[in-house]
Amino acid sequence: MPELPEVETTLRGVEPHLTGHSIRAVIVRNASLRWPVPVEVSRAEGLRVLRCWRRAKYLLIDLGQGGLLIHLGMSGSLRVCNAEDIPRKHDHFDIVLDSASCIRFNDPRRFGVFTWWDPPAESHKLLENLGPEPLSEAFSGNHLWQKSRGRKGAVKNFIMDGRIVVGVGNIYASEALYMSGIHPARPAGRISAARYDALAGAISDVLRRAIRRGGTTLRDFVNSDGNPGYFAQELLVYERAGLPCFQCQAPIRRKVIGQRSSYYCASCQR
DNA sequence: CCGGACTCCTGGGTGC
DNA sequence: TGCACCCAGGAGTCCG
Numbered sequence: 001m002p003e004l005p006e007v008e009t010t011l012r013g014v015e016p017h018l019t020g021h022s023i024r025a026v027i028v029r030n031a032s033l034r035w036p037v038p039v040e041v042s043r044a045e046g047l048r049v050l051r052c053w054r055r056a057k058y059l060l061i062d063l064g065q066g067g068l069l070i071h072l073g074m075s076g077s078l079r080v081c082n083a084e085d086i087p088r089k090h091d092h093f094d095i096v097l098d099s100a101s102c103i104r105f106n107d108p109r110r111f112g113v114f115t116w117w118d119p120p121a122e123s124h125k126l127l128e129n130l131g132p133e134p135l136s137e138a139f140s141g142n143h144l145w146q147k148s149r150g151r152k153g154a155v156k157n158f159i160m161d162g163r164i165v166v167g168v169g170n171i172y173a174s175e176a177l178y179m180s181g182i183h184p185a186r187p188a189g190r191i192s193a194a195r196y197d198a199l200a201g202a203i204s205d206v207l208r209r210a211i212r213r214g215g216t217t218l219r220d221f222v223n224s225d226g227n228p229g230y231f232a233q234e235l236l237v238y239e240r241a242g243l244p245c246f247q248c249q250a251p252i253r254r255k256v257i258g259q260r261s262s263y264y265c266a267s268c269q270r
Numbered sequence: 271c272c273g274g275a276c277t278c279c280t281g282g283g284t285g286c
Numbered sequence: 287t288g289c290a291c292c293c294a295g296g297a298g299t300c301c302g
Contacts, residue, residue, distance in 0.1 A: 003295060074296050109279045111296060153273055169295055218295065
């Protein structure tokens with residue numbers, strides 16, 4: 001569910017409640033997430049949060065001697081609540097702070113991740129092979145062009161590969177390809193450097209705009225206050241199959257590429 | 271190395 | 287109201 005803008009929105013919501021506070025307790029109600037939640041997460045108890053940040057779609061909490069790692073999976077969300085609030089269905093774990101506020105993780109599909117990392121964080125198995133952040137200097141059209149030479153797979157799968165660039169999920173991949181006029185099924189190795197410049201620009205542009213709107217809520221994404229994001233209103237192709245293209249009026253098409261629904265305009269995207 | 275299929279899980283929507 | 291079926295925003299792993 002959550003892509004980079006939704007994870008960033010979540011980070012901005014929970015960060016002020018965490019940084020500078022000590023963790024009073026970690027309560028795991030259901031350890032059966034994507035991987036079993038390890039007992040090491042209780043090492044967080046009694047430690048002070050030095051900082052929180054995001055790498056790809058992972059949220060990281062620095063406790064000085066390592067820390068906690070959270071991934072929202074497809075249906076996860078974090079909410080700020082009071083420690084004594086009654087847990088709802090699918091509320092799998094709590095991080096209770098000395099302020100008595102509580103960061104509570106809800107995840108119906110249980111594809112989320114909650115684990116401990118030992119320093120340095122970037123050497124963690126889940127983080128070590130990740131590509132550049134799409135909103136950083138390290139990301140560019142040239143980077144995409146270099147990495148794509150010789151690749152025959154669809155460009156949509158290519159930009160969704162976290163080893164190439166992180167944080168681009170199914171929604172924003174479709175949006176960025178539409179914005180740059182590139183057909184999602186085009187082989188990645190058969191796109192010019194100039195077109196990759198346009199694509200890289202579209203990726204960072206759509207992600208920045210989505211962050212400004214608090215992310216995209218299609219079905220159930222909520223931020224740490226329990227509110228939805230508002231970028232869905234600005235989507236140009238995603239879930240618009242059969243509706244007219246905003247540029248040429250041709251019907252937007254839906255096609256499965258790499259087992260995922262892709263939306264595009266067959267006349268604007270080549 | 272690359273690309274594609276499969277996998278984990280629950281719930282919402284649809285059509286009969 | 288019930289039920290079968292399809293679909294879903296992620297991403298690691300396995301296999302050819």
